Amino acid sequence: MTEVGNKVVVVGAGLMGHGIAHAFASAGHRVTLVDIDAAALEKAKGKIDEIIAGGIKLGKVTLEAGEATRAALSTSTALAASAEGADLLIETATELLPVKLDILREVDPALPAHAIIGTNTSALSVTEIAGACADPARVVGMHFFNPVHKMKLLELVVGLATSPETLARARAYGEAVGKAVIAVNDSPGLTTSRMSAMLGNEAMWMLSEGVASAEDIDTALRLGFNHPMGPLELGDLTGWDTRLKVLQYLHGVLGDKFRPCPLILKMVKAGRIGRKAGAGVYRYDEEGRKIAGSGLKGSYL
Numbered sequence: 001m002t003e004v005g006n007k008v009v010v011v012g013a014g015l016m017g018h019g020i021a022h023a024f025a026s027a028g029h030r031v032t033l034v035d036i037d038a039a040a041l042e043k044a045k046g047k048i049d050e051i052i053a054g055g056i057k058l059g060k061v062t063l064e065a066g067e068a069t070r071a072a073l074s075t076s077t078a079l080a081a082s083a084e085g086a087d088l089l090i091e092t093a094t095e096l097l098p099v100k101l102d103i104l105r106e107v108d109p110a111l112p113a114h115a116i117i118g119t120n121t122s123a124l125s126v127t128e129i130a131g132a133c134a135d136p137a138r139v140v141g142m143h144f145f146n147p148v149h150k151m152k153l154l155e156l157v158v159g160l161a162t163s164p165e166t167l168a169r170a171r172a173y174g175e176a177v178g179k180a181v182i183a184v185n186d187s188p189g190l191t192t193s194r195m196s197a198m199l200g201n202e203a204m205w206m207l208s209e210g211v212a213s214a215e216d217i218d219t220a221l222r223l224g225f226n227h228p229m230g231p232l233e234l235g236d237l238t239g240w241d242t243r244l245k246v247l248q249y250l251h252g253v254l255g256d257k258f259r260p261c262p263l264i265l266k267m268v269k270a271g272r273i274g275r276k277a278g279a280g281v282y283r284y285d286e287e288g289r290k291i292a293g294s295g296l297k298g299s300y301l
């Protein structure tokens, strides 16, 4: 079995960072969660408490285990100091290349020589991110899914320079936190984002062409293929603004099959970007619940 160290640093305490920090702390690692924004750290602690409380309520977590998870976690705004003595550092800050490069440039000299670095980027090149480190062999993509405590998959991304040892250790860390681990080569959109972008775009083309209503397209995928959500519902959850950025990027690097459906551009221009805005393909009430029968009906070109 591959040996992994116990000290984990998670950089970025947003939607993904708090989930990743919780996953490692509840599996018995010592975790420091780092963010430039102290308010984000407070919010993340609250979210982790909610996950623990939810587990206790469902009888999946004991009170003692919940306490142990809390005790294993600390937070900090001091990036380089937190990296000292770490065995694994996971970068999960804002999805902007300059932000990720700056973080890695700062932590790389502070980390012990044996430490490995995982980046949770959804779409950026791991090879390019690794270029910020003196030894890019220690960098690997560790793509977790939201919400981390419920989603089983960990997609490891092998950059051009990632060493087999780094990959093996990242796999062992993933398995230690109970994930099913796959490995893919560094390529645009990996497997998951590329497939999901294609499916969501195609569903939008069908809606535009008047092939079927939004509800019927989503029902087709949910009941015909056992997908837990339809592609239009999922696009509303992810946000069509984010979806559009991914599609534009994939269109640029992989060609015409990823040309964004004009209806997505129209919706983004209109601010109808999904659940977070109260309306996307569907409309949502104040609690964020989908309003029955509110889906777009078709022929929107």
Ligand SMILES: NC(=O)c1ccc[n+]([C@@H]2O[C@H](COP(=O)([O-])OP(=O)(O)OC[C@H]3O[C@@H](n4cnc5c(N)ncnc54)[C@H](O)[C@@H]3O)[C@@H](O)[C@H]2O)c1
Binding pocket: 011, 012, 013, 014, 015, 016, 017, 034, 035, 036, 037, 040, 079, 092, 093, 094, 095, 096, 099, 102, 103, 120, 121, 122, 123, 143, 144, 145, 146
């Ligand atoms: N949201 C998803 O469903 C999802 C799924 C898989 C992967 N990802 C990836 O995870 C990463 C984070 O996404 P998110 O949705 O959690 O974003 P988010 O906006 O919720 O959180 C990002 C956090 O990074 C912090 N940050 C920014 N610059 C920093 C710096 N220099 N040092 C320390 N902290 C810094 C911000 O203050 C913020 O708290 C991105 O790379 C994203 O592509 C997101």
